[in-house]
Amino acid sequence: MKGRPENLSPEVEARPVILEIDGLTHYFDSLRAVHDFSVTIKEGELVGLIGPNGAGKTTVFNLITGVYRPTAGSIRYEGVQLIGLPSHEIIQMGIARTFQNIRLFANLTVLDNVLIAYHPHSGYGLADSIFRSRRFREREKAMIERSQEFLEIFGLADRQNDIAGSLPYGLQRRLEIARALATQPRLLLLDEPAAGMNPQEIDQLMELIHFIRDRFQLTIFLVEHRMRLVMNICEWITVMDFGEIIARGKPEEVRGNPQVIEAYLGRQAIR
């Protein structure tokens, strides 16, 4: 199948496709950020996307979530073409993401950050809020309780009324994942979740990622620089350089690939 390594287990190959990117190309004016990028991900997989700085990884995520409209190519999520849809519709279809540079609602409380992501599922309308109807009170209570459950899972329960921007960095990263999960996704895109973490924190993050994948039955596509994380948890990896895919395969195969070493050593060593 296009956009996948050949040697994955037949059990995995039998699963349905969740995300199918084909021939994705994007130019910023004359800068070619992504060129002929193809990846096919099946349900429940944990796939990595790596590559040196400026390779175009974040741009791929931005294209999937509708931040930019690609110059060419197709992105199908559960069979539906995403290109041209506004971001919020893409998110509501079941794709969630985090940001390389944390983008929380920094002046709002921790709980509000999660509640906002619940908004499309609030289940009450404008008239309910203005007249404080019974439905408003019930749904609002249920929403708050569910959000608190999320915060508990992420160890943020006792900080719910703190201002999000005041949390330490590691907790902000976790809150961002909690907020993404509150949108009730089936596909989660993580953009450098381990950035700025020390090895011990990375170990905790890996456990967290495994845990949420099982608990929420997620498919995860993640961008990461930190080889410790990528090599340990990804089932297979796509490597990009200068907007193009240069390698694809299981972690141990990719690690030994001369082209990958060359791409990284050209500018930076594999950490």
Added chain:
Amino acid sequence: MRQLLRNTNFTFILGAVLVFIVVQALISLGVLNAYWQGIIFWGAAITMVSLGLNLIYGFNGQFSLGQFGFYAIGAYASADITYRWVRNDPSALVVVIFGSILALALMFGVSAFLRRFYGVATLTKFLFNFLAAVLGFFLAVRFVNPAIGKVIYAALNALPSGISQQLIFFLALVGGATLAGIVSYLFGIPVLELGSDYFGIATLGFTIIVKVLLDNTDTILPFPEMKGARGMVGIPKWTTWPWVFICFMAVVLVMRNLIHSSTGRAILSVREDERAAELVGIDTASQKILAFVVGSVFAGLAGGIRAHDLAFLHPTTFGFLPSFNPLIIIVFGGLGSMTGTIITGFFWIFLLEGLLRLYLPEGFETWRFVVYPLVLLLMMLLRPQGLMGRYEIAFLRRPLPPLRVKEASPVQEVIPQAGEVTA
């Protein structure tokens, strides 16, 4: 009793009722003369406009200079309804009310239809809605009014005169506010997409356009009774303290309940980080339109109140310079603070229009617009968050949800606890 007093809803309602009774008593006893009564009503009207602007700018982050345009629309539309009514002409009432209903129904239909397509261009959306609104009012003028105008007139006049007057006034206020809402919706569709800075400039343009149209109501527009730049006289003076109080409380309650709901949080998220809001599934365009329309409805309602207190409307009332008043008020009171807006709104009119008109030398008017910006500048330097920052009195504050009682969760072992991970 102490328990009851601690209930913020109860204390607030108690306080509001007390204010109502005291002011009503002062008016009835003649302590507040017409001048000071007018100042209070004016203060309420400007505060309503400012609350609307605070919703749009302070809570939603969209910089609007157009609220005086909607204030004017509400004022002139409701004034036209009552002006004609007292001259035995129900046409304005019928056209505004039924035209609004038809326009809203058609716009609703058009929006529902367009929602079936993905990625509809903004301009298409605007054109469809615009045509729907025009068609609605056209139908009202052309068919509804000739058909049922006389019947409605007869029916309303059959009521006892005191009741029919209050009812007409109510419909005039609602009509003016609705018209302001419809115009803001049509204007907001294409313009809110431009981003806050451009939106500010476009809304400023809107205020100026409205002013120019008001100057020419009898030439460009077919409303000879509004008398263009000479000013509209002969509007019934129907605004009373109970009406002011009811409208004002309605605005406060609607705004508070809106802000403290899921939609309100979505509105806030747009101010905080529009891109991030969009990427957690918030339809940011709708939130911006919503805040803008609700804020403009407040302005339209305030316009109706003001028009029927002044009994005289002049385009300069809605000109370029006075249109900055609501902005100054919310910056002073605190962007994102209803309490601050209410306090400064009344204070502003009380001080600058009430006291200073009486006690400052003549000619101060000319200097006002030198003083205001200077005061504003000082404010920006000394206390940029406004007098109140984001403070709210208890009734207007959102209760923070209590911490959840922790259950022993199997997750605890797997997930590192807070505090361990501090980079």
